[in-house]
Amino acid sequence: MVYRRIRRKRKRHSDEKLPSSARVQQRRETSPYDYREMPTTAEQIQQLQREMGNQYVVNLLQTGQHTSPASSSFLQRFVTKSDSGSTAIQREGDDEWKVTPDKWKTGEALTGDKAKDQKAQFDADAAIMYQTMFSEDADNVKGLLSPEQMEKQKQKQDLMKRILLSQAVGGVKYSTKDNPAQGTDNELQNGLNMPMASLLSHGQRHIFDAGRAGKDTTNIQSFFSFLLSGNADTTAFDNKETHGGILNSRAGASHGIDRDKAGNIREYKRGAPEDAMFGTRTIRSLYNQSQLGSNMMDQGKHYGVDLAFGGLGSQEVNGNYIGKSGRAMKPAGGSLGTGQTKFEQAKNHKGKDIQHGHLYINDNGLHNAMMLGIESSPPTATGSKASMFGVSHTADSGTIDQTKNRSVTGGQKMKPLMGDQAPAEYGGKQTQITPENFAQIQEVNRMVATLDEDAQKKFFKTILKMTPDQAQEYALSLLEAEKREKMARAGFHVGM
Secondary structure (H helix, E strand, O other): OEEEEOOOOOOOOOOOOOOHHHHHHHHHHHOOOOOOOOOOOHHHHHHHHHHHOHHHHHHHHHHOOOOOOOOOOOOOOOEEEOOOOOEEEOOOOOHHHOOOHHHHOHHHOOOOOHHHHHHHHHHHHHHHHHHHHHOOOHHHHOOOOOHHHHHHHHHHHHHHHHHHHHHHHHOOEEOOOOOOOOHHHOOOEOOOOOOHHHOOOOOOOEEEEOOOOOOOOOOHHHHHHHHHHOOOOHHHOOOHHHHOOOOEEEOOOOEEEEEOOOOOEEEEEEOEHHHOEEOOEEHHHHHHHHHHOOOOOOOOEEEEEEOOOOOOOOEOOOOOEEOHHHEEEEEEEEEOOOOOEEEEEOEOOOOOEEEOOEEEEEEEOOOOEEEEEEEOOOOOOOOOEEOOOOOOOOHHHHHOOHHHOOOOOOOOOHHHHHHHHOOOOOOOEEEEOOHHHHHHHHHHHHHHHOOOHHHHHHHHHHHHOOOHHHHHHHHHHHHHHHHHHHHHHOOEEEEO
16 A cells, blocks of 8 residues: 655546536446445445545445535444345344343244354344443433442443454454464464354353563553553553452452463363362473473463443343342332332342353463453352352352353353354464554544444444454454545545
């Protein structure tokens, strides 16, 4: 791609003698592009740029209309794919995006048609993840949270948005082989055929690998700070004011990561023979120390964030409302004196408090990587809390085959859902974080943060239903479109 300053009078197209509106109409009539649709791929955006110019494309993405209005802010209308495969503006309030008890039961209504069952589950995943980010039904529990608690809720929603953006822009590679090799013997590949919304919805964890720490790598602490606060400054990481104090320390977890001598990041799970404790260390860690001269089994730090998973105010599978930190709340009768409903903690048939949705984070500075996953319920020593599906999280959970339990969105776990196409259980989904793509991730986050809420919702509805490869292509094409528009405004011609 070549940028050059325009120093001579621009050559006119043969139709530029026509009035502006007539030129637009003439180009529409002669173009092979279907102007009833919106561009959703890099190729479509580039085709429109060639035919109509950069400003036309920017205005189109701002307004959702094939016209040329005055430019305002970047990207104000977004689209999603309809069932027929054509593109259409997503209507606000569609039942497709509402979370109800039936949405959580999608995994129970299996038809035996694998493709049909997968699509139904993926659509449910998208709705549940979308409401986790936006909580459109929060008014159902109005008054249940204080202003300070509502601010924490927003911080958690923004965290989930930044995780999704990082996966989209950074790209997702996968392998059907546990702990695949990287580097010259790369066993990670593109082409994961599932939507972005489902990456964390069916068990398993996701690794963000910044590579062995060095001058040409990203500090994983900067990335972690960005996820929490939108600020990559590591000095902001320990400041609770920066991320709303939403992060809870965990004493431990059954999963962890290390790095082998070849530099490959590895996920492990306690319960394997090599992870048996020998004093205060594991056999694996002692072996790695003998081989590498350092404790390469450093567990890093374990954190958790309790989520209003499925959206604050949405209904969970039992018909209760989702409240603070994913607690299931039911009307208690009476009111708070302001016309607002009084709620109480809902319990399951075993008398356990229902609390659903916990984001696990493993932050490993030694290996310059982090791993996260969404668990059904927060860990408790006595198992006094359970997910809406009755699953408790205790110290023994790591020794149990969790693939038999329902996933956090109510469906099957990854292997039963995806069969032979499923990513491997350990290290099967990874995003490499480089200085280049970390800058792109932050820039896309900046762009999205400047959008009004309606435009943000359309953006995430689009991304949630795309595969990782489609989402990456789409996000990067939007970055390119903005860059071209800025260059054109500065008087530079952008060569294709």
